[in-house]
Structure formats: C-alpha cells, structure tokens
Amino acid sequence: MRHTRHVRLAALATALLAGPVALCAAPASAVTGNPVSGTAFGPTAQLLIGDYDRGCSGVLVDAEWLLTAASCFADDPAASLDVPAGKPKLKTTATIGRADLTGTDGAVREVVELVPRTDRDVVLARLNRPVTGVTPATLSTAAPTAGEELGFAGYGRTKSEWAPLKLHTGALTVDATDTTSATVTGKDGASACMGDTGGPVLNAAHQLVALNSRSFQGGCYGIDATETRTGGIAARVDDLASWVNAKVGAVRITDFNCDGVEDIAIADPKATVGGDAGAGVVRVVYGGGKGTAEINQDLDWVRGGSEPDDWFGEAMDTVDYNQDGCTDLVVGTPSEDLGSVKDAGMVDILYGAPNGIGTGALKDTHFEQGAGNGSLGASTAEAGDRTGQALAAGTTAAGEPFVVIGVPGESLGAVAKAGMAIYVHGDTNIAISQDSTGVPGGVEANDAFGSAVAADANHIAISAPHDAIGGDADAGNLAVFSHTLNSEGRPTPLFGLDQDLDSVSGGAEAGDLFGASLALATYRPSGAAAATESILAVGSPGEDLTIDGANKVDTGLVHAFRITASGSYSQIRTYSQGTGTDDVSGTSESGDRFGSTLSAVNTAPRAVSTTATMKLAVGVPNEAIGSTANAGTVQTFSLVGAAGTYDRWIEAGNSTGLPGTPGANQYVGKSIHYTGTGLYIGMPYGPNAYGAVHMLPMANVTAGGTATAITTYRPGTGGLPAAGARFGYVAR
Structure with missing residues (x-):
C-alpha cells in the first residue's frame, strides 16, 4: 500500500472481507444496521470473489462499472493494497440492485476488468455486460466534513449473521478527513462488518462520497465481545468523478491477455508457413513489453492447416465474444x-x-x-x-x-x-x-x-x-x-x-x-x-x-x-x-x-x-x-x-x-x-x-x-x- 494509514487506526481489522462465505438457509433481518428501505442504496452490489473465498460490497456508478474496494482483490490487504490492472485473478460475481438476495430483481454479472487507484482503497470494476433497470449512483463533488452524518450500506455480517441475505444500512458520523479518506464512527451501535468493504457511503443528498474500507467492527458477528468500538475509515470518492468518467467513457482497448494494456494483432497473409508460400500468419504484440506471438494454421488449436495461398488473416476484427474480459481475435481466411x-x-x-x-x-x-x-x-x-x-x-x-x-x-x-x-x-x-x-x-x-x-x-x-x-x-x-x-x-x-x-x-x-x-x-x-x-x-x-x-x-x-x-x-x-x-x-x-x-x-x-x-x-x-x-x-x-x-x-x-x-x-x-x-x-x-x-x-x-x-x-x-x-x- 503506497499511502500511510492513520496511526489511531493501526489496530483496525486488516479489511472488512467476509471469507470464506457461507450463505444462510433463510432470510434474516440485519441488526448491525437496518434493513434497507427506499431507493438510495438501490445500486449497491454484492461481490463473491473466487469459490466463495471472499465477500465484498460495491456500488454501480455506470451501466457497466462498479466502484468497490481494492482490498477486496489484494493478495494480502494487511501488507499492500496493490492490485494488478486487468482481469481479476479469481472469478468475481456481482449481484446488483437486489436488496434481498433470494429475489430475482436487479442483475447478476461477472467482473472482468479492474482499474485500481494507487492512492487509496478504491478500484473500478468493469462488468461483462451492461446492467439495465438499476440507476447508477451519482458521485458527490463535495468532500465529507467533520460532524457530517452519512449513511452506509453493505452485504456484510451483522451482529447475529455470518452471511445475511439482505442488504443492510447504518449511519455514521465523520470525525475527520484527509486527501483520500475519512475517519468515521458508527451511530447508534451501527458498524461496518466483514463483507461491507467497498459498499457505498452516501451524504444527505444520497450522493456517493466514499466507500467502506476498514473498521474496528464492534458488535459484528465473530468479533470479540470486548471490542465495542464502531469507528473506521472510509475511502473518499467525491474527488474521483473525472477519473471515473475518463475510464468509463474511454473506447475499449484491444487487450488479448486482459492485463489492462493495449495489444495489437498484425496480419501478414502472404507469409510463408512451413514452406507454404502465402499461407499467412498473424503476429501479436502484447503491450507493456510482454512479448510477441505468432498465430498460423499449423498450430494444433487453429482450424485448418497452412496451405499455399490460404492468406490466413486477410481480414480481421476484434471483440470480447465470450465476455470474459479478454479481447478475442476474429480472423478471416x-x-x-x-x-x-x-x-x-x-x-x-x-x-x-x-x-x-x-x-x-x-x-x-x-x-x-x-x-x-x-x-x-x-x-x-x-x-x-x-x-x-x-x-x-x-x-x-x-x-x-x-x-x-x-x-x-x-x-x-x-x-x-x-x-x-x-x-x-x-x-x-x-x-x-x-x-x-x-x-x-x-x-x-x-x-x-x-x-x-x-x-x-x-x-x-x-x-x-x-x-x-x-x-x-x-x-x-x-x-x-x-x-x-x-x-x-x-x-x-x-x-x-x-x-x-x-x-x-x-x-x-x-x-x-x-x-x-x-x-x-x-x-x-x-x-x-x-x-x-x-x-x-x-x-x-x-x-x-x-x-x-x-x-x-x-x-x-x-x-x-x-x-x-x-x-x-x-x-x-x-x-x-x-x-x-x-x-x-x-x-x-x-x-x-x-x-x-x-x-x-x-x-x-x-x-x-x-x-x-x-x-x-x-x-x-x-x-x-x-x-x-x-x-x-x-x-x-x-x-x-x-x-x-x-x-x-x-x-x-x-x-x-x-x-x-x-x-x-x-x-x-x-x-x-x-x-x-x-x-x-x-x-x-x-x-x-x-x-x-x-x-x-x-x-x-x-x-x-x-x-x-x-x-x-x-x-x-x-x-x-x-x-x-x-x-x-x-x-x-
């Protein structure tokens, strides 16, 4: 992690990551905060990472993009929040706009690309296809201020449940802010718990100002009863609108190895392959200095076989056809x-x-x-x-x-x-x-x-x-x-x-x-x-x-x-x-x-x-x-x-x-x-x-x-x- 934690938060739990995740057999009312009501937290998302290895929360900020916490994807959040750009290491499923996870409303998508910040616990996460019927959250342009009351939401643990099936909310008060985060204290016993990481923090106008990041987790299920502190830290996003808009509004790059760096495929349809003149090859140059590759019809995974004057690669285009976050190459012969x-x-x-x-x-x-x-x-x-x-x-x-x-x-x-x-x-x-x-x-x-x-x-x-x-x-x-x-x-x-x-x-x-x-x-x-x-x-x-x-x-x-x-x-x-x-x-x-x-x-x-x-x-x-x-x-x-x-x-x-x-x-x-x-x-x-x-x-x-x-x-x-x-x- 490249930024320094607040000294008074050094004793916080390493992250609010629920894992491994086990779903309850039946719905139960959340009591750490309150069951969600109204539409303010409608774009909240639940994230399941890997084979139920971790659970997190997030918030829809565009039809194809979520904001969530980088710590959800870090190998060891206690040591570093560095997350590689590109496809997540583990399959990540997002359920968006479904306050009751036993329902069928909202949408279920796969996260196929991460665009991390390097200065705070924030990452943009691209979905494999757009979400309709859920209105994305609007980012605030004003920083949270000391004494301000904010609302938060998440799918994390409650006082009595390990993995609740309903979105819950709570209120918190801002203690202080710096350039990238805010220290906060939960009100009326509310506390962000494991699994709430990345969940939205809204101001009174229901605008997104921050994301849940870390907490003492007082009163949360599985936390020692002697821990009563409900304080924590939230990652600010109120100053990230231009960054979000630039990433969300950009033309999708060609990225064959899904690492977030632009690649290029170049055809030479008249090239000789195995002595066959004009058989044709396509050469791929992976961005970021990750090497080159040759594709031809003599490879065992490419259909056909190289023959004279095939002109493999005479026409090409690109698309992520299987929607896994990696660009696919369409080759005409x-x-x-x-x-x-x-x-x-x-x-x-x-x-x-x-x-x-x-x-x-x-x-x-x-x-x-x-x-x-x-x-x-x-x-x-x-x-x-x-x-x-x-x-x-x-x-x-x-x-x-x-x-x-x-x-x-x-x-x-x-x-x-x-x-x-x-x-x-x-x-x-x-x-x-x-x-x-x-x-x-x-x-x-x-x-x-x-x-x-x-x-x-x-x-x-x-x-x-x-x-x-x-x-x-x-x-x-x-x-x-x-x-x-x-x-x-x-x-x-x-x-x-x-x-x-x-x-x-x-x-x-x-x-x-x-x-x-x-x-x-x-x-x-x-x-x-x-x-x-x-x-x-x-x-x-x-x-x-x-x-x-x-x-x-x-x-x-x-x-x-x-x-x-x-x-x-x-x-x-x-x-x-x-x-x-x-x-x-x-x-x-x-x-x-x-x-x-x-x-x-x-x-x-x-x-x-x-x-x-x-x-x-x-x-x-x-x-x-x-x-x-x-x-x-x-x-x-x-x-x-x-x-x-x-x-x-x-x-x-x-x-x-x-x-x-x-x-x-x-x-x-x-x-x-x-x-x-x-x-x-x-x-x-x-x-x-x-x-x-x-x-x-x-x-x-x-x-x-x-x-x-x-x-x-x-x-x-x-x-x-x-x-x-x-x-x-x-x-x-």
Whole structure:
C-alpha cells in the first residue's frame, strides 16, 4: 500500500472481507444496521470473489462499472493494497440492485476488468455486460466534513449473521478527513462488518462520497465481545468523478491477455508457413513489453492447416465474444480451400486469455459453410464464396457480442456471386442477402453483396459495390440494419442507399463502386442522453469528378450520413480532395481512388459528440506524390465538421511523423485502423522488405495537433522475427 494509514487506526481489522462465505438457509433481518428501505442504496452490489473465498460490497456508478474496494482483490490487504490492472485473478460475481438476495430483481454479472487507484482503497470494476433497470449512483463533488452524518450500506455480517441475505444500512458520523479518506464512527451501535468493504457511503443528498474500507467492527458477528468500538475509515470518492468518467467513457482497448494494456494483432497473409508460400500468419504484440506471438494454421488449436495461398488473416476484427474480459481475435481466411472447393473461405474466433491468445480452455470457434448450426450449417461451400472477405465485430448497445461475415462470392440459387452476409450472435448465425425480407435491392449476378461490412453498437451496413443501378454496372449500393432481430431472426432492415436516390448527392454511374468501403461510429447529438445514433461513411473510389472543368476519372469520393435511433437518415456531407485552391488538402486527380479504405472512431462514446471526438480516416492508396506513382496517402477529417477545417494530410516523410520517403507502389492508405488512442497505418508494400505498421497518436492525425513520437512495428525489431511478405496488411 503506497499511502500511510492513520496511526489511531493501526489496530483496525486488516479489511472488512467476509471469507470464506457461507450463505444462510433463510432470510434474516440485519441488526448491525437496518434493513434497507427506499431507493438510495438501490445500486449497491454484492461481490463473491473466487469459490466463495471472499465477500465484498460495491456500488454501480455506470451501466457497466462498479466502484468497490481494492482490498477486496489484494493478495494480502494487511501488507499492500496493490492490485494488478486487468482481469481479476479469481472469478468475481456481482449481484446488483437486489436488496434481498433470494429475489430475482436487479442483475447478476461477472467482473472482468479492474482499474485500481494507487492512492487509496478504491478500484473500478468493469462488468461483462451492461446492467439495465438499476440507476447508477451519482458521485458527490463535495468532500465529507467533520460532524457530517452519512449513511452506509453493505452485504456484510451483522451482529447475529455470518452471511445475511439482505442488504443492510447504518449511519455514521465523520470525525475527520484527509486527501483520500475519512475517519468515521458508527451511530447508534451501527458498524461496518466483514463483507461491507467497498459498499457505498452516501451524504444527505444520497450522493456517493466514499466507500467502506476498514473498521474496528464492534458488535459484528465473530468479533470479540470486548471490542465495542464502531469507528473506521472510509475511502473518499467525491474527488474521483473525472477519473471515473475518463475510464468509463474511454473506447475499449484491444487487450488479448486482459492485463489492462493495449495489444495489437498484425496480419501478414502472404507469409510463408512451413514452406507454404502465402499461407499467412498473424503476429501479436502484447503491450507493456510482454512479448510477441505468432498465430498460423499449423498450430494444433487453429482450424485448418497452412496451405499455399490460404492468406490466413486477410481480414480481421476484434471483440470480447465470450465476455470474459479478454479481447478475442476474429480472423478471416477467404482464400481457404475446403477440400477440393477452392476459395470457399472460413472464419475463426480465436479467444484471448490471461496468458495470451489460445492459452485458455476455450481456444477457437470456427465458421465455414456446411458445418455447425444456423445458416452456415444449412448451406454448402462453393468455389469462390470467399467467406470472411469482410468482417465487422463488436457489441450491441444491449451488450450482445456479434460478428458480421461478408460472403460476397455466394451464389443464390442460379444467380452467381450475388453475395450474402452472415450475422453471428450467441451460439447461432443467420444469413442476410438481398433476397431477405425488407432488404433493398434485387438479387443479381455479380452484385457481391457482403463485399464490405461495418457495424457499431447501433447499426450494421452491408454493401454491394458491384450492383448495377439503372443499368450502370458496378455503380453500387448498400443496406443498413438495426441489431434488433425481426420475425425471421435477422437484423431488421432500415433502408438502402445508392446515388440515384434524391437524398444522396451525385448520380449512380458505371464503375462508381459506391460502398466499396464502409465505416460506422456511434454518435450522440447535443441534448441526447446516450449515443444511440450513428454516422456512416461510404467510400466510392471509382467516382469521377469534374475538377476545374476537367473530368477526373476514378478520383474517388466519400459520403457521410447521420442515422437516427428511429432508423431514418440524412446525408450530412461529402469528402473529396477537391481543387488545388479550396481549403481541403490535395487535389482530386484521375486514378487517386480516394475512399478505397475508411476507418472511423468516436473517441468519447459516452459524451456529447463533437468535431474533435468524431474522427474519419480516408485511404488514398493510388495518390501520386510528385512524380512518384501510387505512393499513397491518408487523409483525416472530422465526421461532423467541415472537411477543409478539420483535415490533415499524412504521407511518408511529412510532419505528421510517418517515416521514410514516398516510394512508388507503396500504396499508403490500403491499411488503416483507428483505435481510441491513435491511427494504425500499415505499409505492407514497403519500403521495408517485409512491411511495417506505424501507430500515430491522435495529435498527429488531428488538424492543428502537434506531432509526437510514433510507434513502429517492423519484422526484425521488438521481438518480431525478420520474416514475412505483407506485414501490416491488416492491423487490429
């Protein structure tokens, strides 16, 4: 423990931890304090840690987060309150909003992540899924003062019960405060007992000011009758609102080994494995200097076997699919042959664990046509299906993990390469196509529905960039869905988009490829209580634009649409490089293919969205830098601000910090991915012989930001083997 205890409290019990825990056979009235009444203590939680090793209390401060005591998770609270960030060592079950534990109200969740304080007996504990129907506690902004009366609650022992089944409360008086704690004395014989640790301490306005921490435990069950003192110490939280909000409101990091430090998975789908050229590998770099790992199909826990030109890792995404606190990696291998069926494709969810991906009991969930259940089990693998060419994974607003799998080469009946997508959730999956009820468009050969997919907590977008619109081949369209399942068990179709609609600017033209790239980010407008809307970005890299009177073929364009919670939409802007004299960086030129790739992020998903928090990155891989053809560039914009005001130009060697110099056919912009901390730009085509990935901090990719040091991942450095062929093709 890094802070010093009060001298007069040195004789306190080491912690108010109940353990081992034994539940009473029948309810009993608590007498240390009083049975709970009213709603003030409604968000109180009971925590069971390990195999009934310890019992604690806590309080809900957000739909997904509790505040509780760090001492609940410390190995030896008497010696130190240091608790590692990340997944708890022991399984921890939280029952929230259930004053009588024999009831069914409230919710039961697992604690999957700890974010400890280092200055006091406090830890934030993330739940595996949101809690509904229980209003979180509000943190006070005023410190407790001497003489102030406060109320406390907990599920700990009473005078007569070892493990009561009802929440109890009591009153206490503040004796004194310091910067992190308050000394208190129980009123009318009330005392915090073992098991009350981490329980809420409220002021008269029912705001959270502190947590139960330590007590003399006078009158508590099992304490010597000669101990009559009811004094104790409470850990202050009234000054922690900004810390709580920063942690609760942050974008979830990729954390394969669940230690609270960001990790990264980088695909090299052209890498050779066991002599098989193009078999493909994924390399994982664990944050905090915890090493690297290689994943390929020759590992005994990964389905399939490495074969030439499988291109394992051609598509990837991440999600905590089994909700254990460890990020899971979703890997697409669309060029996989299934038996003699070429390029049928398959997808795997590779599960994270405390010792890294693939080290836990659950290692791999496998998806291929003709195997398993749902639509995949009922279908047949065909040549050129390319299952897994596009992937989008995440968690719905209700807390349900999902994966969307694009299968653009799927034939529907006799219609070749019409395409479909598979929506995976829970232990089942279901197909979506342009033949599904309510999905706009018609099933036609070579539409390639499912070529690009995007999803956030609110919506799903699936495109058919090769769909003919009004006779214009490859003009492209897309469909948008909510996660609500309709009567067929499919996500509910909301609307379709193409450039022949009056509500979409431009006009459908042959080769536009509207929908060739997609990006979605949650959006919270001013006045809204939560981010229940989305901003959808749609790339049309084949768009022709007239610039200064001249037609620029395949220069590219990006549209942005606002999607409301009710499912309506409106176009809010377009992005292009424009002319050489406008306020947007660059100039639209033939063959740039602006919008070939897209990535979007809301860096503050709980807050009202602003121009600074809503970010879009656009890949322009065919951009010529001077006379250097296909050098490529990335441009960043605000998703809700004027393009020219908020754009930034990123190329090799410029002030943003992307190293090197522009090189021919490097195609910078083919691989881009936003996280909550920065923008990953892959350079699989050089200049390094194996490829590289650069992580640019947000300041580097934000207009007006000051460039800071970037992080580079390159084979032959940082524990990565000096091998590969397209390292950085995808980074997640």
